[in-house]
Amino acid sequence: MNLTILSRVKTCGRLLVDLRRHDFRAARTFMDMNWPDDSLLIKYLKFIPWTLRQMLVVIPDALITVDIDRNISHIPSWLCATNPLKNYPWCDHRDQKIPETVDTVVIGAGMTGAACAYHWSKKASAGRKMVLLEMDDAASGSSGRNEGLIVMGRYYYMMYKNMLNNLTNIRADLTNTQRDKLAHKFASVYVSAAYHNGELVSETIKKENIDCGYERNGWVQAKDNEKEEQFLDETVEMGNKAGFLDWRRIEAEDVRKLTGMKTEHAAGFSVGAASCHPAKYVWGLLQIAIKADNVDFYSNTKVTEVQDCGAHYIVHTNRGLIRTNNVVNATEAYSCLLHKQFKGKLFAVQTQAATGEGGPVDIVPNRGISGTRAFFGKHGSAVIIGSDATRIPDKEIGRIQPSRFLTKYLCAEMKRLYGKFSYHIKNEWSGSVGFTADEYPVVGVIDGKKQYIIGGMCGSGSGVSFNAARCICNRILNICNEQDDYPEEFFSPTRILDPDNHKWPTLKE
Numbered sequence: 001m002n003l004t005i006l007s008r009v010k011t012c013g014r015l016l017v018d019l020r021r022h023d024f025r026a027a028r029t030f031m032d033m034n035w036p037d038d039s040l041l042i043k044y045l046k047f048i049p050w051t052l053r054q055m056l057v058v059i060p061d062a063l064i065t066v067d068i069d070r071n072i073s074h075i076p077s078w079l080c081a082t083n084p085l086k087n088y089p090w091c092d093h094r095d096q097k098i099p100e101t102v103d104t105v106v107i108g109a110g111m112t113g114a115a116c117a118y119h120w121s122k123k124a125s126a127g128r129k130m131v132l133l134e135m136d137d138a139a140s141g142s143s144g145r146n147e148g149l150i151v152m153g154r155y156y157y158m159m160y161k162n163m164l165n166n167l168t169n170i171r172a173d174l175t176n177t178q179r180d181k182l183a184h185k186f187a188s189v190y191v192s193a194a195y196h197n198g199e200l201v202s203e204t205i206k207k208e209n210i211d212c213g214y215e216r217n218g219w220v221q222a223k224d225n226e227k228e229e230q231f232l233d234e235t236v237e238m239g240n241k242a243g244f245l246d247w248r249r250i251e252a253e254d255v256r257k258l259t260g261m262k263t264e265h266a267a268g269f270s271v272g273a274a275s276c277h278p279a280k281y282v283w284g285l286l287q288i289a290i291k292a293d294n295v296d297f298y299s300n301t302k303v304t305e306v307q308d309c310g311a312h313y314i315v316h317t318n319r320g321l322i323r324t325n326n327v328v329n330a331t332e333a334y335s336c337l338l339h340k341q342f343k344g345k346l347f348a349v350q351t352q353a354a355t356g357e358g359g360p361v362d363i364v365p366n367r368g369i370s371g372t373r374a375f376f377g378k379h380g381s382a383v384i385i386g387s388d389a390t391r392i393p394d395k396e397i398g399r400i401q402p403s404r405f406l407t408k409y410l411c412a413e414m415k416r417l418y419g420k421f422s423y424h425i426k427n428e429w430s431g432s433v434g435f436t437a438d439e440y441p442v443v444g445v446i447d448g449k450k451q452y453i454i455g456g457m458c459g460s461g462s463g464v465s466f467n468a469a470r471c472i473c474n475r476i477l478n479i480c481n482e483q484d485d486y487p488e489e490f491f492s493p494t495r496i497l498d499p500d501n502h503k504w505p506t507l508k509e
């Protein structure tokens with residue numbers, strides 16, 4: 001079907017009417033990502049014609065067979081499933097009181113907090129009580145708003161480059177060779193921990209029979225041109241040289257088989273990545289944890305302050321105070337709202353997604369699929385599309401404010417990669433993801449005492465959180481016979497809070 005000029009102008013007008021402040025921020029992200037080396041003026045000179053073409057040609061063409069529900073829901077489609085822990089325990093025990101004293105308080109019931117509760121339930125003695133506090137329901141943060149991939153962390157080359165760039169800024173005392181060595185060390189420790197995480201998650205889901213649709217079919221990251229393919233080879237080679245084999249190149253024919261995409265280009269493939277229903281994963285871990293006598297969970301309980309009282313802490317909540325020996329902040333992008341020292345150091349970035357019925361007939365289900373600017377996937381009858389990584393102000397953390405422009409653009413991207421499809425979009429949402437400047441997580445104490453954080457996982461929380469939670473529980477419980485994959489010299493929050501006084505890993509000449 002050929003569109004008239006009038007209908008193209010109408011679609012363009014609708015796109016303009018729907019623009020919100022976030023769209024302008026996201027546009028900046030887009031320009032920085034696509035033309036990183038150009039001046040701002042040049043970026044705009046490239047961006048404006050690109051946008052006009054998108055608005056008048058590409059998006060209207062894609063939208064011919066896309067229908068956005070009039071009553072579109074901002075509830076992430078994962079959270080439309082029945083939450084067995086909804087309003088827990090208040091739904092059955094309205095008058096229950098939160099405990100006055102416990103051994104350990106965990107704040108935040110996403111995949112990180114749930115993993116803490118799970119490990120604790122398996123490892124702590126009966127007398128050592130952990131409570132998990134969540135201001136909303138379990139998995140209401142990013143853990144219930146994501147793409148549904150359990151990733152093998154971010155790949156070696158990316159982590160090497162991230163740290164190298166960071167060290168150039170903050171470790172002027174080192175020579176280039178030393179910075180290079182240190183960046184390799186960081187990448188190696190991060191990726192080892194992530195690989196271990198992937199195996200632990202897989203074993204646990206199987207062993208515990210967690211019904212979350214877990215399927216380990218990998219994650220394909222498509223490329224658009226030969227330059228990107230060449231870069232891919234560089235990234236794979238560096239990872240392989242360091243002994244990390246998960247991230248590899250697959251040829252166009254395999255990309256087509258594994259994803260259904262119509263591409264002529266090779267792609268990156270993370271073999272060990274898995275897809276699952278992320279909220280069911282969180283709920284499953286938590287359901288197991290709270291069966292134990294030493295773990296309690298309180299939803300709809302907001303922590304307003306953690307007061308340091310010397311040898312212990314008082315956790316202030318909207319339901320009263322809890323005295324505790326240890327605190328674990330599993331609050332990811334929300335952390336800076338509770339702990340001001342993280343403002344600007346562990347900041348929030350918005351990513352969004354939408355789901356609908358239909359989608360490309362060839363799209364292969366239960367596998368991670370990304371293009372260079374978007375992700376796609378099929379879970380059950382729903383097809384998910386998503387993108388964005390734009391920093392948001394602290395006051396917007398946790399808000400659901402997806403960009404409609406982006407949703408429509410994602411439909412066009414899916415059409416570019418898959419050809420024509422019909423699609424009825426019913427859910428559209430966004431989530432806040434915690435980032436650090438060096439793009440490494442922070443896992444460790446924040447006050448030199450017994451208050452911990454696991455955060456800054458940069459959109460790859462599924463590749464960090466389970467293992468990091470294990471390591472933090474081990475530290476609190478003084479379990480020393482297991483490998484600590486998050487050593488302080490690499491992951492302590494001092495790395496981002498006070499790099500001059502951080503105890504950096506030593507380098508042998």
Ligand SMILES: Cc1cc2nc3c(=O)[nH]c(=O)nc-3n(C[C@H](O)[C@H](O)[C@H](O)COP(=O)(O)OP(=O)(O)OC[C@H]3O[C@@H](n4cnc5c(N)ncnc54)[C@H](O)[C@@H]3O)c2cc1C
Pocket residue numbers: 107108109110111112113133134135136137138139140141142143144145146147148149150151301302303304330331332333334338350351352353386430431432433454455457458459460461462463465
């Ligand atoms: C669209 C999108 C796609 C993504 N795709 C992927 C993916 O495919 N794979 C992947 O690994 N990652 C992905 N991510 C990122 C991933 O979802 C996060 O890294 C992960 O969920 C972080 O888990 P978490 O438990 O640490 O944080 P969250 O899930 O954000 O949990 C933090 C919890 O703390 C609670 N909280 C905050 N403050 C307080 C307080 N004061 N008192 C009580 N409770 C509090 C919040 O309500 C929230 O439930 C994606 C994110 C988004 C938004």
